[in-house]
Structures are given as C-alpha cells and as structure tokens.
Amino acid sequence: MSAPPSPPGPGWRPRLRRAIVLRHDPVRDQDLLVMPERIVVLNEEAAAVVRLCDGERTVGDIVTELTGTWPAAPVAADVSGFLVRIRDEGWVG
Amino acid sequence: MSAVAPPWAMLAELTHSCPLHCSYCSNPVELIARDRELNTGQWVRVMEDAAAIGVVHAHLSGGEPLLRPDLTAIVAAAARAGVYTQLVTSGAGLTPARLAELAAAGLHSVQLSVQDATAAASDRIAGGRWFATKERAAALVREADLPLGLNVVLHRHNLDTVGEIIELGASWGAERVELANTQFYGWAMRNRDRLLPSRDQLRRAEETVRAWRERLAGRMELIWVVPDYFDGVAKPCMGGWGAISLTVAPDGRVLPCPGAYVLPGLAFPDVREHSLRWIWEESAAFNAYRGTAWMSGPCAGCARRDTDFGGCRCQAYALTGDAGRTDPACSLSPDHHLIQAIATGDRPGGDAGPVANRRMPRARSGHGGEGG
Ligand code: SF4
Ligand code: SF4
Numbered sequence: 001m002s003a004p005p006s007p008p009g010p011g012w013r014p015r016l017r018r019a020i021v022l023r024h025d026p027v028r029d030q031d032l033l034v035m036p037e038r039i040v041v042l043n044e045e046a047a048a049v050v051r052l053c054d055g056e057r058t059v060g061d062i063v064t065e066l067t068g069t070w071p072a073a074p075v076a077a078d079v080s081g082f083l084v085r086i087r088d089e090g091w092v093g
Numbered sequence: 094m095s096a097v098a099p100p101w102a103m104l105a106e107l108t109h110s111c112p113l114h115c116s117y118c119s120n121p122v123e124l125i126a127r128d129r130e131l132n133t134g135q136w137v138r139v140m141e142d143a144a145a146i147g148v149v150h151a152h153l154s155g156g157e158p159l160l161r162p163d164l165t166a167i168v169a170a171a172a173r174a175g176v177y178t179q180l181v182t183s184g185a186g187l188t189p190a191r192l193a194e195l196a197a198a199g200l201h202s203v204q205l206s207v208q209d210a211t212a213a214a215s216d217r218i219a220g221g222r223w224f225a226t227k228e229r230a231a232a233l234v235r236e237a238d239l240p241l242g243l244n245v246v247l248h249r250h251n252l253d254t255v256g257e258i259i260e261l262g263a264s265w266g267a268e269r270v271e272l273a274n275t276q277f278y279g280w281a282m283r284n285r286d287r288l289l290p291s292r293d294q295l296r297r298a299e300e301t302v303r304a305w306r307e308r309l310a311g312r313m314e315l316i317w318v319v320p321d322y323f324d325g326v327a328k329p330c331m332g333g334w335g336a337i338s339l340t341v342a343p344d345g346r347v348l349p350c351p352g353a354y355v356l357p358g359l360a361f362p363d364v365r366e367h368s369l370r371w372i373w374e375e376s377a378a379f380n381a382y383r384g385t386a387w388m389s390g391p392c393a394g395c396a397r398r399d400t401d402f403g404g405c406r407c408q409a410y411a412l413t414g415d416a417g418r419t420d421p422a423c424s425l426s427p428d429h430h431l432i433q434a435i436a437t438g439d440r441p442g443g444d445a446g447p448v449a450n451r452r453m454p455r456a457r458s459g460h461g462g463e464g465g
Contacts, residue, residue, distance in 0.1 A: 036179055
C-alpha cells in the first residue's frame, strides 16, 4: 500500500482500493467511503470524484467530465489536489 | 430522523464459543452457551434491521465466529443490506474453502488475533497450539486479496516483544496492526493482577511503537490503544454510551458496549422481543448513560464531558460498584486513588495465583471478546 513518491501524471488512472467501498447512506443521506476500520463522510464534490476512480478513466478524463458538472470551479487543480491527498491516504492507487 | 443519531457500527458476537482460552478475553465471565444462541434467521433479521437504522459497519466477532456453520449466510445477509463486514477471528477454522465462501458472500475484511511474536509465547497465552494456524490464516487472507488486520491484546507478558510483534505483522502482510492494551472487563478483570504491566514496560513499548510507526509510514498502519490505568485520563468508551455502536450478544440481547453484561439494573433488550430501532432509540438501557444528563460529581460541571463522556461506565462499576460515577481512571474522580493503587503495584495477589483461562460452562470450551 506504499504510495508512489512522485505526483501522478495525467496518464494516471486512479482506482479505489479493493476493500474500500463508496456508497450512499440512505439513512443519513450522505456519501460514505467505508474501510475496514474507518468510515469517511464525503461531500458531494469529493464523492463525484471518487465515483469516477474506476481504474479506466485518467485524471484528465475525470477533470473533463466534472468540468461539465461544475463549469464555474477550477476543476483541474481541485481534482488533482484531492486525488493526491486520497492517494497518500492509501484510498486510491 | 429522530433526535437520537443513528449508530455507525455493530459488534455482532455471533457465539461465545472459542477453541482458544486467552486470559485477557473481554467476554463476560458468564459465557453464553450455544443452545441459547440466535439462529440463522434471527441473525439475518438483525443485519437487515441494523442497516435500516444506519449501521454501516458490522464486526463479526465472538468468541470464534467461524464456529457458526451459518456464518456465510449471515455475511451474505449483511452484504445484501449494504453493511460492510469485518470478520474478527482467531484463525481457527479458516480453511481455503471457508474463506472463499465468505469472500463470495461479500465479506470485506479480516482481523486476525495474535497473542505474541513467537509460537511458544503465543501458544502459552492462547492456551493451545494455535500460532501455526494463525500464520496459515494470514496467508490465506492475503491470497484471497482481502485486507488483513492483526489485533494484539497487550499485557505484562507480551509488551516487551511489541517490536517483534510489529515485524511479524509486516512479514504476514498485514495492512494494520492494532496494539490494544488490555481493557479490564470480563475474564481480563478476573486476571487483572497477572496481566497489568509496569509503568516502565508501557513506556518502553510506547517508544518502540513510535519508532516503528515512522519506519512503516505509508506501508502499515499501527494503532496503539492506550492503557487505562496509567495516564489519569478517562477514555471516551465506545465514543459514548449509545452514541456510535451497539453490541448484539449471542443470545440476542443488545448492549451499548461488550463490557456492559455485568452492569446491574439494566435490562438489556432482546432482538426477539423488540425492534433494533426501538432498542437503540427508546430502550431504558440505551438511554441510561446517553449524553450528559445522567452525570453527577466532577463530570457534570467538567469541560471535557462532551469529549470523553465521563469515561467508561463498566470500569466505574467494576471499581466503585456504581456505574453512574466518574470513571476512576480520570484524575478528577474522587475514586482515582483506586486506580492509582492498582497501577503502582500496590495490589494484593501480585504474581501469585493461577490465571483463570476462560472456559465455557459445561462441556463446551470457548472464548470470545474483542480478541476474537
Ligand atoms: S471529570 Fe468526567 S468529564 Fe471531566 S475529564 Fe474526568 S471523566 Fe471526563
Ligand atoms: S475470544 Fe477471547 S479467548 Fe478467544 S481468541 Fe478472542 S480473546 Fe482469546
């Protein structure tokens, strides 16, 4: 689970780690990232990014897709920064 | 949503039976016999009801949950309901076929208990030759590509080898090693004088863990569950009474915490008689120490009361006879001298006397508890 040391390039295809589940919690009406010993409550934007971490899409694909959803936001910088953070946590690889 | 926030986690004690005999086991001294256990259909309903009231995580524990022949059906029910499952096991009974079946049913992760770093020491604590079984179980879990956590209960007899235990975790491919200093409930309370470490031992172990944590950063997570008796601080037991988690006993009783069996005056409601929702939100047992209104003494006026919830009710009861008092682990408690006397070794018994390895009533042997 050691993270690659360099910042990921545009060709990186982030994938949620196998034992980690992204799910909507109907009781709390929130998106959750569920792991063996931890539950993380995601905000809407974070959940939208994680949902696209399928190991198929590149970071570029994810940014393009989300730019349509949030035209006013600096999507590229936000998404890459977020992905690096959750990679360092070991949630995506 | 009602005024009571929904629970996040459920500890499902599927059985109190266990082939191991750890003296630190947190199962109640009165272990629940197999003929009083919930049946498959009842556990399936518990999983469905738990999901419906907001439970996200189920820890399938015991005792040894693999002793339930219907474990796969229970895992499948949880998975269908969207509940994330972690098997908490001693490793006894984990065959390749069994693990494949559980993984196919949707099991998410496995937490394996280990007693010490070597076979000889580990087997002595577990009361049987189990170390090789555990090593095989760890390899199976890794081969199945499930995340593996190790759970080690620490006490006087293994604290000095905590570095070796961490290395063992790394060599077995664990993603996480939880180093849990013994909590003195159940069998562990009965054996307290034999298990309690010295302050020096704890300090050394803590330093070792700190050094390893730096070395392993990003590769293996190390969790250090702080000891109760030594630092003068009360721990927020279970994140507060009826706040985050519930425990379902093998016989269907529901408790706010696995240490609560012994608390007097609380009728723990049964899943066969009440809905889990009513139990969580309305039952007297879950409301007895919920929030802060029940507090008196130093807690009631204390700035930390919303952070540590006055500490552990079971510990307050075990040491003072009154579950409603401030946890004596807290240096502000009028009973703190009780803990200090124990922690400084001023205790009767000392090393004398046999360890009470846990046994089931009647012919059955067993164990249980968070050790798993
Ligand atoms: S007095 Fe009670 S609330 Fe305050 S720190 Fe101690 S245990 Fe916690
Ligand atoms: S349930 Fe108790 S006796 Fe069995 S392995 Fe866990 S801690 Fe040991």
